[in-house]
Amino acid sequence: MHKFANPARFMRLSNMFLPWCTGFTVLLFALGLYYALFLAPEDYQMGNTYRIIFIHVPAAYMAQFGYGVIAVASAVGFIWKHPLADQAARATAPMGAAFTALALVTGSLWGKPMWGTFWIWDARLTSMLILFFVYLGYIAVWQTIEDQTRAAKIAAIVAVVGLVNVIIIKFSVDWWNTLHQPASLIRLDGPTIGGDMLAALLLMIGAFNMFFITLLMWRIQSLILRKRIRSLRMQIGGGQD
Amino acid sequence: MAPNEIYIVSSYVAGAIVLIGLAVASWRAKKQDENDLRELEKQLRELSDKSDI
Numbered sequence: 506m507h508k509f510a511n512p513a514r515f516m517r518l519s520n521m522f523l524p525w526c527t528g529f530t531v532l533l534f535a536l537g538l539y540y541a542l543f544l545a546p547e548d549y550q551m552g553n554t555y556r557i558i559f560i561h562v563p564a565a566y567m568a569q570f571g572y573g574v575i576a577v578a579s580a581v582g583f584i585w586k587h588p589l590a591d592q593a594a595r596a597t598a599p600m601g602a603a604f605t606a607l608a609l610v611t612g613s614l615w616g617k618p619m620w621g622t623f624w625i626w627d628a629r630l631t632s633m634l635i636l637f638f639v640y641l642g643y644i645a646v647w648q649t650i651e652d653q654t655r656a657a658k659i660a661a662i663v664a665v666v667g668l669v670n671v672i673i674i675k676f677s678v679d680w681w682n683t684l685h686q687p688a689s690l691i692r693l694d695g696p697t698i699g700g701d702m703l704a705a706l707l708l709m710i711g712a713f714n715m716f717f718i719t720l721l722m723w724r725i726q727s728l729i730l731r732k733r734i735r736s737l738r739m740q741i742g743g744g745q746d
Numbered sequence: 747m748a749p750n751e752i753y754i755v756s757s758y759v760a761g762a763i764v765l766i767g768l769a770v771a772s773w774r775a776k777k778q779d780e781n782d783l784r785e786l787e788k789q790l791r792e793l794s795d796k797s798d799i
Contacts, residue, residue: 554750560761600768607764611757618750716765723772730779737786741793 512729515589519722526719533712540705548702557615559705563713565608568636569671571601571717575643576668579661589725591657592732594664595647596724600717602640609633620684628677629685632670639667 541559548555575594582590612630613623624630643663650656678687696703 552750553754556754557757560757564761564764603764603768607760610760614753614757614760618753716769720768720772723776727772727776727779730776730783734779734782734786737783737790741786741789 512588512732516726516729519726523719523722526715526722530712530715530719533708533715537705537708537712540701540708545701545705551619554615554618557611559709561608561611561615562706563710564604564611565633566710567713567717568601568605568608568633569674570714571597571604572636572640572664572667572671574721575601575664576671579657579664582657583661589729591661592725592728593721594660595657596721596728598640598644598647600720600724602637602644604713604717605633605637605640609637616684625684627683627685628681629674629683632674632677635670636667636674639663639670643667 537559541556545556545559547553574597578590578594578597581587582594609630612633616625617623643660646660646663647656650659677683678685698706
């Protein structure tokens with residue numbers, strides 16, 4: 506694992522994979538949207554409004570997945586001092602926050618026609634809103650603490666503590682009476698939706714995942730370059746003194 | 747437009763805005779960092795050339 510954590514090797518490998526990942530992302534989005542908007546049939550109860558799930562579910566899934574990535578990367582950075590782990594966690598946070606915001610907005614847009622309201626202080630909705638604030642807090646730690654080593658340590662603690670909320674999000678629909686429907690995809694007895702609806706949903710989740718991987722590589726590359734820029738600036742500054 | 751279509755369209759528009767926004771911001775940041783690095787490396791080369799003289 507350590508040999509892949511070498512920034513120079515990461516830059517080389519990611520440059521090799523990036524065109525393929527970008528192409529695959531575009532392909533999955535094209536296929537996913539075609540299935541979601543044209544092939545998936547109308548729902549007998551919700552009509553076409555249910556098509557919001559093809560944006561809402563992947564966004565909500567990526568919001569939680571992104572936080573999982575941050576927690577694991579932070580723990581690895583904290584324990585084994587991997588040079589790339591903290592950068593991966595830091596690079597993931599803005600994407601996770603954006604996916605959480607998207608899940609909240611599309612959830613509200615689905616809630617209005619289905620429940621008659623844009624927002625309710627329901628356990629699932631509230632825990633997702635808390636996740637959004639945890640993301641903002643995590644980003645703020647990196648932005649406000651100048652010493653990067655200290656920022657990484659504090660951010661790692663925030664990330665691991667915030668993981669409790671992700672578990673609450675997952676089980677909120679089972680632990681409390683909520684307006685939000687229970688899980689219909691990741692269940693012990695299998696998904697409760699099928700056919701073209703399931704295919705469209707899986708394709709869109711795949712597309713969001715590939716998008717996340719592609720952007721994560723760009724963002725980590727950017728953070729590695731910034732580290733190099735900082736050290737060059739110090740070199741030039743030191744040389745001029 | 748059917749009464750609920752506004753919610754469907756708004757969801758897809760919100761999705762497009764977030765995804766395109768993220769992609770553009772990440773891409774521009776990377777390009778900016780690459781340019782900054784090139785500029786600094788050029789400055790460093792010029793400085794080391796001067797010190798050689």
